[in-house]
Amino acid sequence: MKVLYVVTAYPRWDGDVITPWLIETVKRLSNAGVQISIFAPSYKGLKNQVIDGIRVKRFRYFFKFKEDLSHDQTVPDRMGKSFWYKLIAIFYMFMGSLTILRFCHREKYDIIHIHWPFPHFWFGYLGSKACGAKIVSSFHGAELRWVKRKMPVFRPFLGWTIKKSDAVTCNSSHTRHEIQSIYNREVEIVPFGSSISPAKLKQVSPVSDRPYLLFVGRLVERKGVIYLLEAFKLLSAKWSGELIIIGDGPEKDKLLRRAQELELDARVRFLGFVNSGDLQKCYQNCSVFVLPAVTDSKGDTEGLGVVLIEALSYKKPVVASASGGITDIIIDNQTGLLVPEKDSKKLAEGLERVLKDKALARRLGENGYQHCLDNYGWENITDKLLTIYKRLAAK
DSSP: EEEEEEOOOOOOOOOOSSSSHHHHHHHHHHHOEEEEEEEEOTTTTOOEEEEEEEEEEEESSOOOOGSSSSSSOHHHHHHTTTTHHHHHHHHHHHHHHHHHHHHHHOOOOOOOEESHHHHHHHHHHHHHHHHOEEEEEEEEEEHHHHHHHOOOHHHHHHHHHHHSSSSEEEEEEEHHHHHHHHSSSSOOOOOOOSSOOOOOOSSOSSOOSSSSEEEESOOOOGGGGGHHHHHHHHHHTTTOEEEEEEOOOOHHHHHHHHHHTTHHHHHHHHEOOOOOHHHHHHHHHOOOEOOOOOOOOOOOOSSHHHHHHHHTTTTTOEEEETTTTTTOOBBBBTTTTEEOOTHHHHHHHHHHHHHHOOOHHHHHHHHHHHHHHHHHHHHHHHHHHHHHHHHHHHH
């Protein structure tokens, strides 16, 4: 079976950390006998590649020095920064359309699987017309909210996308509800799996001499890190540990200033991006993992929270906001603790409860780990995708 993945971004070189969950999905499907190719935009002149044994078809769409609409940042973030990126997006759509028509006319695929269907369903649709492939559209939530909030004129395109797809998948029940509010049809939940190697529970050296809370994620408003800092200030008078924050993003300077204002400089460490080995150490040795996600000022929220799956795969207790798709993973008082979003006091209380009650922390970690094995294990996710592909190919 030949499957073409249409994506916004894919690793530009060996070791590139972009979309680790997508890389793992592709590898596992390939190991299961699926012939997978990737259709993705170029980045600053990148040509066609083979990454980890996977063929990557890159389409050029602008001059090399400005060919960075995707990869470094999300496309909506780029387009919001300048008029030039809005203009470049037109070239992006035009050149992507031409390239996929030629490519799929030459290369015949059984399935075209589109991630972030706005606007990439258009590429998949043209490709399917050229080679007769069935279309799977996978929504991750952010693209739905972006259209609703910023570009409502394209809502009919979203409805057409959902209707015309041969199968529609999403990452959580929250995202499924958003899809069905646009066009009501069957939507299958196929979430992300953990992007870290399964050899998780071996002993690794600690990253800190003191116990610490851990946050991993992009430093943007919807991650709610500002509330985590305020909660940690409340907690710091009762607990001597640290807060480690992994990730980067446009909110970093604001968060650094807030940590200084709260006089937390010596207790909060911003590590930026870290390699997979250091990330493993951070997960393995943290006392509690925290995801204080919120619905931001643009109406965006967490579609799933794949870092929760990663933390639970290390049997770590989790405290998170009851926001977006997080509630698919964190069942309050069973697989973690849920607190109201944007409530620093409740967040601090939840963290204190887990830190004080070792039996509770152990139970939450064990239950969360089993929940992830049952629902988010890579074998389970791969089987779901293979079932969809085989069903469509048989039609």
